[in-house]
Amino acid sequence: MTHTDQPVRQPRPLVPVMLALLGALMTWGLAWGAAQAPQVGQPAPPFAIADTAGKTWNLADLKGKTVILEWTNDGCPYVRKHYGGGNMQALQREATAAGKVWLTVISSAPGNQGHVTAAAADQLTAERKAAPSAVLLDPTGTMGRAYGAKTTPHLFVIDPAGTLVYMGAIDDRPSSDPADLPGARNYVRAALADLAAGRPLADAVTRPYGCSVKY
Amino acid sequence: MHLFRPRAPGGAVLCSVLRDALRSGCSLAAWAMAWPALLLAPLLAWGNPVSTENVTAHLLAEHNPTVPGQPLELLLSLTIRPGWHTYWRNPGDSGEAPRIDWTLPPGVSAGALQFPAPALIRVGPLANFGYSGRALHPVRLSIPADWPLGEPIPVRAQAHWLVCEEHCVPESAVLELTLNTAAAAGPSDPQAQEAFAQARAGLPVGTLAGATLTPTPGGLRLSLPRAGLGEAPTAVRFFPWSWGLIEPAADQPWRLAADRLELDLTPGETAGTADPGGLLTLTGADGAVRSFEVDATRVLPAQTPPRITAPSAPALGLPLALGLAFLGGLILNLMPCVFPVLAIKALSLAGQGGLSARQRGAHGLAYTAGVLVFFAALTAVLLAVRAGGTAIGWGFQLQYPPFVAIMAYVFLVLGLSLAGAVTLGGRLMGLAGGQVGGGSAGAFGTGALAALVAAPCTAPFMGAALGYALTLAWPLALAILLALGLGLAAPFLALSLTPGLARRLPRPGAWMEHLKQLLAFPMFATAAWLLWVLSVQTGPAGLALVLAGMLAASFGLWARERTAMAGRSWRRVGEGAALAGLAAALWLGFATAGSPTPQQSAAPAAPQAGLAAQPYTPARLTQARTQGRPVFVNMTAAWCITCLVNERVALRATSVAAAFRAADLLYLKGDWTGRDPQIGDYLAGFGRTGVPLYVYYPAGGEPRVLPQILTPASVLAALGSAVGAPR
Numbered sequence: 001m002t003h004t005d006q007p008v009r010q011p012r013p014l015v016p017v018m019l020a021l022l023g024a025l026m027t028w029g030l031a032w033g034a035a036q037a038p039q040v041g042q043p044a045p046p047f048a049i050a051d052t053a054g055k056t057w058n059l060a061d062l063k064g065k066t067v068i069l070e071w072t073n074d075g076c077p078y079v080r081k082h083y084g085g086g087n088m089q090a091l092q093r094e095a096t097a098a099g100k101v102w103l104t105v106i107s108s109a110p111g112n113q114g115h116v117t118a119a120a121a122d123q124l125t126a127e128r129k130a131a132p133s134a135v136l137l138d139p140t141g142t143m144g145r146a147y148g149a150k151t152t153p154h155l156f157v158i159d160p161a162g163t164l165v166y167m168g169a170i171d172d173r174p175s176s177d178p179a180d181l182p183g184a185r186n187y188v189r190a191a192l193a194d195l196a197a198g199r200p201l202a203d204a205v206t207r208p209y210g211c212s213v214k215y
Numbered sequence: 216m217h218l219f220r221p222r223a224p225g226g227a228v229l230c231s232v233l234r235d236a237l238r239s240g241c242s243l244a245a246w247a248m249a250w251p252a253l254l255l256a257p258l259l260a261w262g263n264p265v266s267t268e269n270v271t272a273h274l275l276a277e278h279n280p281t282v283p284g285q286p287l288e289l290l291l292s293l294t295i296r297p298g299w300h301t302y303w304r305n306p307g308d309s310g311e312a313p314r315i316d317w318t319l320p321p322g323v324s325a326g327a328l329q330f331p332a333p334a335l336i337r338v339g340p341l342a343n344f345g346y347s348g349r350a351l352h353p354v355r356l357s358i359p360a361d362w363p364l365g366e367p368i369p370v371r372a373q374a375h376w377l378v379c380e381e382h383c384v385p386e387s388a389v390l391e392l393t394l395n396t397a398a399a400a401g402p403s404d405p406q407a408q409e410a411f412a413q414a415r416a417g418l419p420v421g422t423l424a425g426a427t428l429t430p431t432p433g434g435l436r437l438s439l440p441r442a443g444l445g446e447a448p449t450a451v452r453f454f455p456w457s458w459g460l461i462e463p464a465a466d467q468p469w470r471l472a473a474d475r476l477e478l479d480l481t482p483g484e485t486a487g488t489a490d491p492g493g494l495l496t497l498t499g500a501d502g503a504v505r506s507f508e509v510d511a512t513r514v515l516p517a518q519t520p521p522r523i524t525a526p527s528a529p530a531l532g533l534p535l536a537l538g539l540a541f542l543g544g545l546i547l548n549l550m551p552c553v554f555p556v557l558a559i560k561a562l563s564l565a566g567q568g569g570l571s572a573r574q575r576g577a578h579g580l581a582y583t584a585g586v587l588v589f590f591a592a593l594t595a596v597l598l599a600v601r602a603g604g605t606a607i608g609w610g611f612q613l614q615y616p617p618f619v620a621i622m623a624y625v626f627l628v629l630g631l632s633l634a635g636a637v638t639l640g641g642r643l644m645g646l647a648g649g650q651v652g653g654g655s656a657g658a659f660g661t662g663a664l665a666a667l668v669a670a671p672c673t674a675p676f677m678g679a680a681l682g683y684a685l686t687l688a689w690p691l692a693l694a695i696l697l698a699l700g701l702g703l704a705a706p707f708l709a710l711s712l713t714p715g716l717a718r719r720l721p722r723p724g725a726w727m728e729h730l731k732q733l734l735a736f737p738m739f740a741t742a743a744w745l746l747w748v749l750s751v752q753t754g755p756a757g758l759a760l761v762l763a764g765m766l767a768a769s770f771g772l773w774a775r776e777r778t779a780m781a782g783r784s785w786r787r788v789g790e791g792a793a794l795a796g797l798a799a800a801l802w803l804g805f806a807t808a809g810s811p812t813p814q815q816s817a818a819p820a821a822p823q824a825g826l827a828a829q830p831y832t833p834a835r836l837t838q839a840r841t842q843g844r845p846v847f848v849n850m851t852a853a854w855c856i857t858c859l860v861n862e863r864v865a866l867r868a869t870s871v872a873a874a875f876r877a878a879d880l881l882y883l884k885g886d887w888t889g890r891d892p893q894i895g896d897y898l899a900g901f902g903r904t905g906v907p908l909y910v911y912y913p914a915g916g917e918p919r920v921l922p923q924i925l926t927p928a929s930v931l932a933a934l935g936s937a938v939g940a941p942r
Contacts, residue, residue: 075382076382076383077377077383077384077385078383109339112381113381113382141339141340145340150308150309150341151308151309167484168484174311175311175385176311176377176385177385205459205484205485207458207459208309209309209311210309211309211310211379211382211383212308212309212310212338212339212341212343212379212383213309213339213341214339214381214382215339215340215341
């Protein structure tokens with residue numbers, strides 16, 4: 001056998017080097033790619049989460065409808081301000097009567113204030129004569145974190161195209177005092193009116209006020 | 216100072232409401248009306264101090280008796296139950312700052328409640344700004360000079376605060392204080408004295424002027440003059456006055472530069488509009504915390520991008536953008552780094568007479584897939600890094616010296632292989648050795664390799680366009696880059712799918728070997744160019760490392776080549792030498808990362824025919840702007856061919872230099888050959904992720920962006936039209 005046609009096994013060092021380089025670049029890139037906070041004017045973060053009856057609500061299924069998300073914690077004095085005076089319930093009725101979807105979200109972790117079982121949540125809804133389309137249970141805080149929900153109450157409005165159009169407080173009186181309810185500008189009611197009239201929202205982002213969400 | 220009641224749980228509250236109603240002479244009806252208030256604020260209490268469920272509130276006066284006409288300091292002291300906290304003026308993610316409703320005699324007035332430096336209180340993923348232990352809020356009381364001496368001043372302060380542990384309780388108390396008046400101020404008791412001293416220690420020691428807040432891609436940078444900050448801190452935190460400027464819970468990486476302290480902040484919901492000021496706290500080596508009010512001004516970017524995009528980057532329709540990207544990809548095939556690879560690959564098809572049309576087609580498709588997967592991966596990395604807030608653009612790879620070094624090795628080795636000095640094995644042989652090796656997998660690898668070797672060439676010629684693409688929404692950016700990849704793959708794909716085309720290729724022969732050897736020279740040229748870029752980035756030290764690496768790699772590959780036909784043990788030695796050589800080369804290549812930092816001045820400046828440029832710094836720009844001097848900013852990089860051509864053709868033209876001199880213009884040049892956050896920020900301010908960028912600032916006028924391809928006429932026109940524009 002002559003050595004010219006002897007098959008020579010030769011190393012191919014460049015391919016692994018390049019793959020390693022690419023791999024390193026990608027890892028580096030992924031490590032930097034942090035989760036982004038939701039932004040008004042951008043698609044609302046998706047969710048698929050069960051309500052107190054075990055039914056799963058998926059944002060994708062709600063295309064074509066205006067969706068209002070309300071973070072709550074029944075032990076929080078700021079939530080009590082709006083439920084005690086019937087303010088929140090009235091807004092829920094207005095919205096659902098107009099064909100909008102109102103989802104109340106509880107993101108309190110087990111053992112923390114505001115964490116309730118499905119039955120207790122239903123009981124709270126009945127006691128408070130609340131009228132949401134559903135109460136979503138988010139004990140892991142996944143949905144809360146996706147939306148950057150920080151306070152109770154914290155409200156979000158999503159338009160029929162699935163775009164986040166409002167995030168922030170329920171009104172412009174950041175206190176726990178029910179005496180501040182009359183005369184307050186309700187940002188959510190204003191946002192829904194602007195949306196219905198096809199106007200740009202006067203206030204699209206406001207400072208949410210209340211207790212922290214008990215993740 | 217009288218003390219009504221030390222504690223005020225339920226029953227005591229009822230008593231005090233009752234007493235208050237009786238004292239104010241209210242009817243029973245009025246008392247009944249007070250009931251809802253009682254239910255809503257169950258912890259309202261009267262006295263001084265007053266203890267609620269979680270807080271003991273106390274209103275202290277610095278001097279009693281006090282002198283009319285002289286301001287008097289009062290102090291609201293909240294002693295908080297362990298584990299609970301109250302809030303700063305901006306409470307952070309949730310909560311509410313304390314406030315006071317005053318009832319004062321006519322003429323007497325109280326100033327705003329002051330807030331000492333807060334602490335960061337983390338609550339799960341959220342954060343609050345507030346106080347634990349004891350919160351001390353000074354407040355200034357003004358007493359008219361004509362207040363009758365000896366007449367006491369009744370002070371009634373209804374304080375409201377929110378106090379939280381895991382859950383929150385709104386509490387309030389009415390604090391009453393009677394101030395006596397006299398011609399000379401009385402002494403304050405030692406306990407009050409201590410509280411006042413502690414309160415003052417927590418207040419800001421001064422205001423820092425000259426702070427700037429600059430948007431960076433995905434973040435905000437707060438930069439403060441270091442002078443006045445005192446000793447180097449061990450911890451730094453910025454607390455914004457307003458909600459929405461930053462994410463309260465986010466970390467704030469900081470660093471001390473020669474004359475600045477810089478913090479990287481995570482923008483909040485209203486980062487573009489919120490008050491940019493706040494409070495900066497510095498923890499010293501001894502643990503003591505000092506705070507400064509920060510009066511930050513926003514620096515240019517925020518308002519500039521919308522008006523900039525109009526002249527320089529007309530909004531392309533998606534089909535047009537995709538078409539142009541495809542065309543760009545086609546042109547890439549002719550680039551010196553890609554053409555040899557492609558030419559050899561194409562000729563190999565002609566040489567493979569035995570391949571069926573189907574096999575040929577499969578090869579073409581696999582090759583295309585290789586190109587596209589590489590481009591998709593690169594795009595994903597770029598977008599992910601950008602989402603993470605790092606300022607990079609297309610061409611960022613070339614800012615990293617080890618990448619440049621390794622690409623130089625790749626081109627050297629490919630050149631050696633084409634020249635016939637070394638034989639590469641397996642699939643690489645398919646690439647360089649004129650065979651379609653390794654089937655579809657080999658073709659896929661070749662595609663990825665073609666895209667990889669194209670990368671250094673795309674940046675210099677198309678960096679700006681691709682950088683623009685990357686600022687679009689990610690599906691658009693991906694579509695544009697994939698169109699570019701498709702363009703790159705198209706000629707070979709067409710060749711492999713069209714048997715007629717393949718048949719027209721010249722017959723293989725000895726000329727192919729000559730062509731192959733000839734094509735080694737564009738490869739060596741690319742390697743030489745990369746070495747020059749590296750020399751700009753790392754100076755002679757880095758260059759020496761990589762040249763040594765090239766020597767090691769070449770020797771290793773030569774040794775293997777020499778022993779390839781020898782006996783087994785010699786072959787082992789040869790292969791060992793090759794591996795050792797390449798390993799040494801890689802190690803030397805990565806060592807360039809530690810070489811001296813990039814030199815701003817070296818880059819493309821060289822002997823200047825035109826106006827001498829000064830290195831760009833934000834300070835130089837601001838200074839010239841405030842002096843009313845026109846400024847021309849040129850952002851460039853050694854690896855940006857477009858930039859070099861523009862300088863040679865337009866900026867160094869005598870007519871342009873004369874116009875610059877006539878206008879007493881400051882010419883600032885930023886060199887982005889290496890990474891420089893200041894330049895990255897500047898580019899981001901104009902919505903760019905890459906160079907070139909030319910901006911002309913007329914004296915006192917709005918900046919205008921020049922096109923990316925310059926001619927002397929276009930520069931003169933920009934200068935001229937700006938001069939004629941109304942001031």
